[in-house]
Amino acid sequence: MRYLTAGESHGPQLTTIVEGVPAHLTLEKQDIDQELARRQKGHGRGRRMQIEKDQVKITSGVRHGGTTGAPITLIVENDDWKHWTEIMGIEPFEGEASDVKRTITRPRPGHADLNGALKYNHRDMRNVLERSSARETTVRVAAGAVAKKILSQFGIKVASHVVEIGGVKARDVNYETIEDVQQRTEDSPVRCLDSDAEKKMMNAIDQAKEDGDSIGGVVEVLVEGVPVGLGSYVHYDKKLDAKIAGAVMGINAFKGVEIGIGFEAARKPGSEIHDEITWDQENGYKRKTNNLGGFEGGMTNGMPIVVKGVMKPIPTLYKPLQSVDIDTKEAFEASIERSDSCAVPAAAVVCEAVVAWEVASALLDKFGSDFIGDIKENIERYEERVKNF
Numbered sequence: 001m002r003y004l005t006a007g008e009s010h011g012p013q014l015t016t017i018v019e020g021v022p023a024h025l026t027l028e029k030q031d032i033d034q035e036l037a038r039r040q041k042g043h044g045r046g047r048r049m050q051i052e053k054d055q056v057k058i059t060s061g062v063r064h065g066g067t068t069g070a071p072i073t074l075i076v077e078n079d080d081w082k083h084w085t086e087i088m089g090i091e092p093f094e095g096e097a098s099d100v101k102r103t104i105t106r107p108r109p110g111h112a113d114l115n116g117a118l119k120y121n122h123r124d125m126r127n128v129l130e131r132s133s134a135r136e137t138t139v140r141v142a143a144g145a146v147a148k149k150i151l152s153q154f155g156i157k158v159a160s161h162v163v164e165i166g167g168v169k170a171r172d173v174n175y176e177t178i179e180d181v182q183q184r185t186e187d188s189p190v191r192c193l194d195s196d197a198e199k200k201m202m203n204a205i206d207q208a209k210e211d212g213d214s215i216g217g218v219v220e221v222l223v224e225g226v227p228v229g230l231g232s233y234v235h236y237d238k239k240l241d242a243k244i245a246g247a248v249m250g251i252n253a254f255k256g257v258e259i260g261i262g263f264e265a266a267r268k269p270g271s272e273i274h275d276e277i278t279w280d281q282e283n284g285y286k287r288k289t290n291n292l293g294g295f296e297g298g299m300t301n302g303m304p305i306v307v308k309g310v311m312k313p314i315p316t317l318y319k320p321l322q323s324v325d326i327d328t329k330e331a332f333e334a335s336i337e338r339s340d341s342c343a344v345p346a347a348a349v350v351c352e353a354v355v356a357w358e359v360a361s362a363l364l365d366k367f368g369s370d371f372i373g374d375i376k377e378n379i380e381r382y383e384e385r386v387k388n389f
């Protein structure tokens with residue numbers, strides 16, 4: 001599967017074209033809207049999220065609630081667009097050219113503004129921020145919702161939770177089932193499983209906001225029910241753990257990825273890290289532990305996939321950092337755009353989407369991608385062979 005996205009943060013809409021989705025997958029608008037709504041929630045978001053009520057329009061590739069195998073076009077309109085038509089100057093606007101006084105000439109440290117302006121020769125850095133904005137993650141979540149729907153056909157479940165915000169760490173990351181994680185995180189304003197840490201995280205976000213500052217954190221994505229052997233060791237660009245790492249790093253403001261125990265592996269001997277192999281008649285091969293987060297040799301090993309991503313603090317600060325005006329070259333405080341003070345809970349949903357996408361793509365690479373019924377049969381046959389191996 002592949003997808004492209006297009007659209008500006010304050011333009012009319014975001015669009016994605018998703019290609020390679022098997023035919024005869026039941027896909028309703030609601031499957032996507034519920035993921036879009038999850039992405040909009042979370043303590044610490046700015047005023048923009050009160051303006052938007054993200055809903056998808058499916059304009060191709062789906063008929064009578066089922067996919068046809070043709071490219072699927074997904075559109076999310078920006079409700080805020082009506083306030084930005086003059087500044088954006090996108091057709092069919094027929095007024096004067098954009099008001100030059102609204103030109104952005106003071107780059108924000110930590111955002112794409114200055115590098116993008118230099119690279120593309122934009123003297124108005126709005127041309128950069130409109131596309132570098134994480135508003136684009138709406139349609140990545142929409143594409144991820146399609147991936148999740150594919151995975152759900154084969155009993156593969158995806159969830160995420162927030163494990164750290166602004167230095168406050170969740171202690172109780174124990175959970176019974178993946179449904180338990182899904183339920184408890186939906187009930188939490190910061191998507192955290194530890195209710196003590198949840199309150200401290202909310203306080204940290206409120207404090208950052210009061211101080212005109214921002215904070216980041218760590219999210220964890222879990223994928224359960226994955227067959228053994230997705231991805232491959234035979235070539236670097238077939239390793240599924242590497243693809244997942246790339247997808248997570250591709251999320252705006254993500255600065256690090258861990259698979260399983262990740263960086264902790266540097267501090268422990270092999271005897272405490274590697275997951276011992278067992279076998280029994282009923283279940284076939286299993287692991288006693290899951291330190292390596294479901295991967296060996298770039299392939300899934302049948303254990304749950306466990307991926308962590310680190311999000312840096314939001315760059316736009318109400319207490320701005322020093323910058324330089326690109327017109328006058330004078331030192332200025334950076335431009336203040338309306339902003340989130342913490343978007344880690346929302347980013348967890350984005351992280352889920354991009355991981356689901358990579359896993360679903362690897363699944364279709366292995367088992368075929370034309371008709372959902374053929375894929376089911378292929379998986380059943382494969383799982384039988386693996387069990388009796």
Ligand SMILES: Cc1cc2nc3c(=O)[nH]c(=O)nc-3n(C[C@H](O)[C@H](O)[C@H](O)COP(=O)(O)O)c2cc1C
Pocket residue numbers: 046110111112132133134137251252253254312314315316338339340341343346347350
């Ligand atoms: C869900 C989400 C919301 C974000 N909201 C903001 C925001 O309100 N203000 C801001 O300056 N950056 C925000 N960011 C981060 C910027 O988009 C990001 O830092 C920027 O694109 C530069 O990319 P980089 O941080 O990956 O280098 C957000 C990121 C995510 C994932």
Ligand SMILES: C=C(O[C@@H]1CC(C(=O)O)=C[C@@H](OP(=O)(O)O)[C@H]1O)C(=O)O
Pocket residue numbers: 009046047048049052132133134135138252337338339340
């Ligand atoms: C719009 C979203 O996030 C935006 C991401 C973002 C950025 O710079 O990344 C800046 C803010 O945009 P605005 O200035 O319009 O408030 C966020 O609100 C969204 O997540 O849907």
